[in-house]
Amino acid sequence: MNTKPTISVIMSVYNASDYLKDAIESILNQTFSDFEFLIIDDHSTDSSVDIIKKFVNQDTRVRLFINHSNLGLTKNLNTLIKIAKGNYIARMDADDISLPYRFEKQILFLEKNKEIMVLGTYIQDFMSNKVIKYPLTDNYIRKVVAKSSPLGHPSVIIRKSVFESGLLYQEKYRTNQDLALWFDILSKGYKIANLPEPLLKYRRTKDTYRKRKKKAFNEFKIFIAGIWKLNGLSAKLVYPFLRLIARLLPTVFIRTLYNNNKFNRGLNHFLKN
Numbered sequence: 001m002n003t004k005p006t007i008s009v010i011m012s013v014y015n016a017s018d019y020l021k022d023a024i025e026s027i028l029n030q031t032f033s034d035f036e037f038l039i040i041d042d043h044s045t046d047s048s049v050d051i052i053k054k055f056v057n058q059d060t061r062v063r064l065f066i067n068h069s070n071l072g073l074t075k076n077l078n079t080l081i082k083i084a085k086g087n088y089i090a091r092m093d094a095d096d097i098s099l100p101y102r103f104e105k106q107i108l109f110l111e112k113n114k115e116i117m118v119l120g121t122y123i124q125d126f127m128s129n130k131v132i133k134y135p136l137t138d139n140y141i142r143k144v145v146a147k148s149s150p151l152g153h154p155s156v157i158i159r160k161s162v163f164e165s166g167l168l169y170q171e172k173y174r175t176n177q178d179l180a181l182w183f184d185i186l187s188k189g190y191k192i193a194n195l196p197e198p199l200l201k202y203r204r205t206k207d208t209y210r211k212r213k214k215k216a217f218n219e220f221k222i223f224i225a226g227i228w229k230l231n232g233l234s235a236k237l238v239y240p241f242l243r244l245i246a247r248l249l250p251t252v253f254i255r256t257l258y259n260n261n262k263f264n265r266g267l268n269h270f271l272k273n
Helices: 021-029 048-058 075-081 102-111 136-142 159-165 178-188 204-231 235-247 251-258 260-269
Strands: 006-015 035-041 062-066 088-091 116-123 158-159 189-202
Touching: 006 075, 006 235, 006 260, 021 035, 021 048, 021 178, 035 048, 035 075, 035 260, 048 062, 048 075, 062 075, 088 102, 102 116, 102 158, 102 189, 136 189, 158 159, 159 189, 178 204, 204 235
Parallel strands: 006 035, 006 088, 035 062, 116 189
Antiparallel strands: 088 158, 116 158
16 A cells, blocks of 8 residues: 555444444445555444454554544544545445445546545435435535535545645534534535435434434534524525424434435425525
């Protein structure tokens, strides 16, 4: 591996032993292989560390860092960003799967489009096989970011220069830290885009729906602050209130809506207007 790899892949792990092996292998099997893989274990109590150590012994691209207390995702990501040597930072979660051509296609796009600083992709839900689509262009992203997050966090690659400009994940947020970062990046004038292809499989579990309620108020605060930063006093400030109401609906109801095609077509229409 080069002293300075093209990509630094960053992953935070906490009690992820059920899916961790598959997640790591999906990165190591990428067709684009010039990367370092930085993994931080956040004081897991299962066999996560043992699983990671096996890969460390097998592949020199993998480096393991171990926390002696649980610090949370936000701090872990910032720690790894500061360690990273690559020109690009690629996110990965410990329970997802990156498709083999993910890095190759993202780097090809970024090398051809130097003005794009953050690039995500569509993602595919493991449970339903549904493809979750995101807005493709920076102009469209700026139009709809007040309504929903414009990127699938574990799918993104970010130019290291974004972080070298002084931005990092805001550590006051233990959840939804990605949404706050997108608002910070957009407010600096950096451009964001998505590839119109699912290059990551995302694992949405029953626990995911339960956590949505716990994260709802944090998300609400981030939307309000972000919209104000981008648009000032704007009619768009109504959207976080509507989103908060939806987040607080019963979990069974939310799951039913998510799997309802007619509802999703209506939601997509709402997001485009």
